[in-house]
Amino acid sequence: MVPTAQELPLVTLQEHEKDTLVKNTHSSADPTLEYIRSLTNVADIQECLRQLEQEENKVDADLDELLAEREELEASLDKLEVLDNTLDDLLWNNIRPQLGGLQNESKILVNIISETSGLAEGISAKVRQLDLEQSRVQMAIKHVEDVQELKFCISGIQRAMVQSDHEDAARYMHKAHGFDKKILQGSFAEIAVPTASNPEYPTVILANSKAQLLDIISREFESAVQRQSEEDITRYFKLFPLLGEEQVGLDKYSKFVCAIVSGKAQAAMVGSLYLFYRAAKSPTFYADTLIRLFESVAIIIDQHQPVVEKYYGPGKMLRVIQRLQEESDVRSRKILEAFEEEREIKRKVAEIKAFKDPKRHVLQASGSIRSLTPQLGVSSSQQATTVPEVIDPRELDINLNEMVLISQRSHLYNRFLESRAKSEIEHFTNEDQVEGTAVEKPKDLYSESGLLRVSGLSRKVEEIIDYYLAIEEFFLRRSVDKAMKIDEYDVGNKTSSCVDDVFYILKKTISRAVNTSNVDCMAAMINYIKNTLEADYIAVFQRNMASVFSSGDTKEARFQYMVLLNNINVSIDYLQKLTAEIEQESMSSITSLSEQALDKAKVVLSGLTASTRKFKQLLNMGIEELFERTLRPRLGPLLLDSYKGIKYIVTDEEYAEQESLNSFVHRLMSGFDALIEPLKAALTEENYNQVIGSTVTCLAKEWEQLIFQTKFNKLGAIRFDKDLRAIGFHLVSLTSFPVRERLTRLNQMVMLLDLEELADLDEIWGNNSGAITWRLTEKEVRHVLSSSFTKTFPLIESAMNKINHDQLLSLEHPFIKVGQTVTLVTPNFASPQAEAPIPVEKLKSSLRTSQKHIEKEIANLTDKVTEISKKSSQGSMDPTQVEAALDTIVNRLSTLKRKLKDTRADEALYSQRTKVRLQHLQDFTSISTLDSDEFARWSRIRLNRIVIDYLLREGFRDTASLLAKSERIEDLVDIELFAQSAKVEQALMRQSCTECLQWCKENNSSLKKIKSTLEFSLREQEFIELARVGRSEEAIDYARKHLTPWKDTHMKEIRHVMALLIYGPKTKCYPYKRLYDKSRWNDLIALFRSNNFALQFFTPEPLLNVTLQAGLAALKTPMCYQPDNRNIYCPVCDPETLGALATDLPLSHHFNSSIVCRISGQIMNEDNLPMALPNGYVYSFNALTEMASLNNGKITCPRTGSVFDVSQMKKVFIS
Structure with a gap:
């Protein structure tokens, strides 16, 4: 393959550059594009680039000057156009020719500027092309430099390895591996790097050198470990990451520290004779040995963690900790197995399991x-x-203490490992980094902390805990048995x-x-x-x-x-x-x-x-048995003996004689003291007080029965009062038990007997009872009164059957104004914001609105008439214009008249409703008794009002309207108000805030008075909807306009909601995911309702809830929320119906209460006695006997399912 110009060796490129420099020494000051492309010398290219940049700067300066003149010309034209509206036609005609010429000149100037701009654009394109060529040249230079550096690193590696300088070799290797693969595997490097002595490609040279160097470093590290040379261990340990072999280094280092742990553990357990001696002498030998193992691991982690982090980076200690956990598992299991064998734990547990229940009977x-x-x-x-x-308990006690110590310290050790492993994992940003560091084992074996989910130590400790439980249970049972024997x-x-x-x-x-x-x-x-x-x-x-x-x-x-x-x-x-x-x-x-x-x-x-x-x-059963056997049989005879010769219809002389002798009190107190004195010396204070409570309760009941059978005159009533106070003082001195409470019924009898005349009953009974909670029933009150007042039964009935107007009117507070502010019984319902009735408030609002409108219209019309009169007198308006202006005024007056007519109709409606409601309450005040037909009719109307209010609040407006129409009570309810608010609620259900924001604007001042946050919540929701659909810019503008005004009071909420610009609707972050929740619209509806109710003087809760809760609060007791004590007939005990309304209500302040049978729902009293089954549960006598009659004398407890014979039930006496 023929190498390209960019891939030529360094020597060839240098020669080529010299030739190019000679050829291009004639470089022109105005280089052409062909000349620029022919350049190969870096210095010529840089010089040419400098000239082009200089020329570009010059052109830019010329353009700036031209553009500045253009702006001045355009500004002049704008000024001239402004003068066009003020100059007259003649002056404009003279200037126009001049302006035309000026305009032609400006067009010429614009053309010149356009041509110059085109020229600049061409020059800029040439400059960009030159930049591209320059960047390619720089890339070639960088490539050549990298290859030179690679060649230098490879030669350095070979030289260092020959000199046995392993640190330099590792550093050169680390640097060589830092080059990009394109450099390492490129054809230029494959040509430039090989030499005659080493003709291999760079990748081959590096791979061979790395393998050779890794082998040398590994052998030297192991040699240092054998020599226990900490300096050489650290020296070679830090070279592994330079070779890219972090895991190899960590594994070798882990093996080294695990060997330390293993050596210390073996040293602690070496020597069977020494082991036997130590184990026999020390009761916690194995626990101490295990603790020393844990301490050695903890010390190693603390001491070596900085070293690993320094040379390998944060989080790399995790692999070492995992290896240490595996090693400590092996060593700890051996220690615990030795513990089981030496202490004979398995044998003892086997004997305990084989030992059947040791005759516990x-x-x-x-x-x-x-x-x-x-x-x-x-x-x-x-x-x-x-x-x-079977086994010595003292030996078991020692074994148990050692097992507890083993479990406790193992738990502490596991916590330490887990915390250190978690601190290492926190340095990783993704799962791949954790997998690259952790030990190569299946993922399911490890927990989130990087440690084994179930380590060998944990499994072994669980076995120890199982042994512990078996031994501890046996030890406890034997110890308790022995203590009882x-x-x-x-x-x-x-x-x-x-x-x-x-x-x-x-x-x-x-x-x-x-x-x-x-x-x-x-x-x-x-x-x-x-x-x-x-x-x-x-x-x-x-x-x-x-x-x-x-x-x-x-x-x-x-x-x-x-x-x-x-x-x-x-x-x-x-x-x-x-x-x-x-x-x-x-x-x-x-x-x-x-x-x-x-x-x-x-x-x-x-x-x-x-x-x-x-x-x-x-x-309680034992004290009842003691009372039944020792005291109850003696109380009745004692009271009868003390009453011998005593009567309460006495003359003055008999009263004086009883006053001096006071025989009843002396006889009763001395006999009572003789009964309880042995108990006081033998019983604890709590038991003694409980016995006294039962005794006093029984004595009071016996005494009450005698009083019900006794007649009184005034002196007799006074005598009875003194006797009762004397006995009460004496009983209080005997015990800390609240005995006065047991005498409350007797004290109330004294109150009734002390009445001078029957009319005084109104001061203590019924509406005027005040703080008195009557323990006596109406029947008993009549009985007591009849024993003192004769032939007065009609008067008694009249005095006890009056209506409590004030209490009933307290619930009418939201309906019409009452005499004073009323606090409702429920803690979560505050009193309404005002005491005025809704029709009166509407009437006042209508009057204020109409008055402002009339005043404004009259003022405008007056100003208009004055203006017409003035212009007419000055002659600036002709009669036609005056007539037209007056017609306008008349039309406005007609419009005002129509509006006043509508307002007067509304005012008449509100006045009529106020009159009807006042008459409704006036009818109630004229009713005197609860059993009258008038009260029944009035109560029905009131109930219908409350039901309609509930229907309106729940959205059943058609049903409420039909009910109001059928009962003819339209004037007693406010259906129109709910119809108006329904439009806003329907808009919010459609997820639109427009109508509600308009409502807030109309009621702005009133909402400010109650410190409402409704408008802010609506603005916040609109911002959320913009963020939901991704309209971020609109959301920011909206926040600036509508949320910024609330920054003084709602800055925290604003900051919270602004974060939605980052977190989208699919976010899993709960605080922001909750803001996107559609249920916020329901919250807005609820907030609007509460604000609307506040402005309309409604109670926050429906009147039906308020009324029901007023009754439920009187029934609510702690027993209602104990599943075992709920009553099927109690509305509070049923959480699925009315009981839900009573959740936040306070408990009823009962001075006395009734016990209700769980089976029948009937009250348990002297006519239906409470009976206890052997399992301690109490039911009524009637219910149990009826069940027994249907089941052949057997009773099944509904709570536990236990079956008892009817003869096993016993009477219960409540103290």
């Missing part, structure tokens, strides 16, 4: 409380029943020893599970602890409580029963404290886990809290 016999006195102890036969020891009671304590022993074991066990840093392990252990508490702890107490009275209601049995109750009470306290401590400890120890793992940990810990429910159920 023995606890039923042996779990009684042992006392220092023989009466409270257990028999020798019971104590003889034991469980054989050796349970003792010491005189002077209120609890036995098992409580402290068991909860010490529980705390130790849970702490160990948390310290494993394994959420699944912690969850399994806590679940097992819950099962152990229920099966081996609570069950023992439950069996002992059931059998303690088997030998009769003796003093010793009662005492032992109270100790059991104290044990349960203290256990509840311990369990709550333990849960709080463990929750704090666990959250601090596992904060590094993912959010999903943290949520799981919280759920697991909350399950431990749920265990207290069974404790509390058992405690």
